[in-house]
Amino acid sequence: IDSVYNASVDSMRAALKVLNRYKTRKVAILGDIFEMGSFAEEGHKQVGKDASENADVIIAIGKDAEFISKEALENNMNKENVHHFATKEEAMENFKDILQKGDTILVKASRGMHLEEVVEFLNK
Known part of the structure; x- marks a missing residue:
C-alpha cells in the first residue's frame, strides 16, 4: 500500500x-510526520x-518515528x-531479515521522507 505522498496523524491512523x-x-513501514511542532512526540506516539x-510488524524510519516504535x-x-x-x-x-514473501506492506510518511525510494526498492 503506497501512501508516501503525505501524512498526518489522522491519515496514518486511517491507513493502519x-x-x-x-x-x-x-x-x-512508517516514517516521520513533519510540521507537527510541539505535538510531534504525542502524535507519533498515537500512531505507534x-x-x-x-500491524504485525512495524518498521519506523526517522528521528520522530522512534516515538512510534x-x-x-x-x-x-x-520487540x-x-x-x-x-x-x-x-x-x-x-528488509531481507524482516520481510517475508506474502506480507502486506503499508508504506506511509510525510513527503519529505522520500519513502518512494522504499516503494521502488520493494517492487524490485
Missing part, C-alpha cells in the same frame, strides 16, 4: 486500519499505539517485531 483488514502478515493494534513496545508489541532505523537506507539494508 485499512492495513488491518488484510488476512496476510501485516507490515507497517494504533500501529501496535493493526517506543509506543508500540509500551503497548506490549513483541522482535518492532524496528527503528534512522534512515531509509539503513532500513532497506535490513
